[in-house]
Amino acid sequence: MMAYPDNTKIISILASISIVLGFLENLFPLPIPFIRLGISNIPIVIGVYLIKELRFLLLLGGIKSLITAIFSTGFIFRLIIAFPSILVAILFMFYYHKATKNYSSAISTSVIGSVVNITMQFIIIKLVIIKHLAFLKILPYFILAAILTGAIVGLISNNILNKRG
Amino acid sequence: MKSIKPFDIIVILFIFGITIYLMKTENEAIKKAYIIIDEKKYPLNLDQNGIIDLKIYGKNMKVEVKDKKAHIIESDCRDKICIHMGYVKDCGDTAICLPNKTAIVIECEKNRYDGISR
Secondary structure: OOOOHHHHHHHHHHHHHHHHHHHHHHHOOOOOOOOOOOHHHHHHHHHHHHOOOHHHHHHHHHHHHHHHHHOOOOHHHHHHHHHHHHHHHHHHHHHHHHHOOOOOOHHHHHHHHHHHHHHHHHHHHHHHHOOOOOHHHHHHHHHHHHHHHHHHHHHHHHHHHHHOO | OOOOOHHHHHHHHHHHHHHHHHHHHOOOOOEEEEEEEOOEEEEEOOOOOEEEEHHHHOOOEEEEEEOOEEEEEEEOOOOOHHHHOOOEOOOOOEEEEOOOOEEEEEEEOOOOOOOOOO
């Protein structure tokens, strides 16, 4: 039972912070529709740096998306869209961080995560919900927004990680 | 503060570049132009500039093709609506002359709009 006590502690703390931040985020809508800052993903970016094992990271992402979906309207759609895309985004972030450990910071890790996340969401929406979506026409604009929000999230996570003694 | 490292800039610029590339190539769907005369379809080559006289089909009309755009420049119909419809260049564009039963249309596999309600 005591095999990975540290990881379990970190996961529970990060997941709870992430869920609370997700709630706070919904209280302050941005002027542009469909775009959110994604501050609930700050704990996940931090988790990529703190947790060295992929399965614990995936668990963190799974818990976060599942509980956020349960407490929001449109449970099934949220779950279908958010759950797989956050797992794929975490995969990309984990291996990117592993490959370029000394040459990259949380900023680019977060940008990669947010871009992969929005792309996966679009793919899932295209496959499952709106089949005639003109995919490539609107995706670039969302990716541009994802770069911006991802950089902001990465900057915040980077500062937090640097302050951790 | 050890914040920005080389790969940050490389990755962000890379994704940015791909996005801009996607934005620029988004309008290049496969286009096929046709002239429709009396319910028959004749293919129209948009790459070849020039003026096409429709007299051989029995219509007093002229179609001009210029810079991958086509428009009707002469017609013997009364209202000249087909001439005022201007250039035909994007997916789903049309220039139609009802009295002569003639039209230029551009058909694509992918439409410019998701759907049109009429």
